[in-house]
Amino acid sequence: MASNIGSKRLVVGAHYGLKEWVAQRITAVIMAVYTIGLFLAVLFTPDLDYAKWVGFFNFTVLSFPLGKILALLAFLSLSYHAYIGIRDIWMDYVKPTGIRLTLQVLTALWLLGAAGYAADILWRV
């Protein structure tokens, strides 16, 4: 018979947190690629003005809003990445379950708000 049921249940082990660990690295790479691309675009654009700057975000390819979608993907990656990172900080330093849960919920709301704000900004131009 399995000896890991009831009070003997193993609550640590493979897969616990693996998804977040992988997600944090994938989102990091997405943001790194996006920001390096944006930085190079800025660096190699002579006389950068408003029209050229906004063009980095609202350019389209065959009427598909590629600039907005790429920026949105970077912002969504940022939100998920930051959620995992800040959650890890709370898990390390805040032990009482109630306070920890409250802080995690506030973190998620803060980041969802930020992602919504970013989407709103992008789709106004």
Place this chain on the structure above:
Amino acid sequence: MSNTVEKKRPEYRNIHVTQILKYRLPLAGKLSILHRVSGALLFLALPVVLLPLFDKSITSELTFLEMQSIVSNPLVKLVLLALIWSYLHHFAAGIRYLVLDMHMGTEKYAAQKSAGIVFAISLSLTALFGLKLFGAF
């Protein structure tokens, strides 16, 4: 046999907040805690500093000029410099972690050396962007 009085040696288990300054972290340890601090700073700044500036920069020609005049304030520049450092440190230290994840450079000496490289890159790039921000070139 004379028994010398045993001197009590300091014992560290979990580092308490009051011990942070006395506790001599290795360079990779400093890199690690600053990775956390810089991430937290960027998280807090995102909806209150970074997104509002981004909003102004792309909404219209007029708000673009408003953004430029806000950023020309030296206090705002200092805040941005702190965020530029945060970004660069978080980025460079993050790349180091990705390399460590691939089991490269995990030996004590190599890990210490790569931490030094991260600080050299992030701090010199911060200085470069800082000089640009404050109009040195």
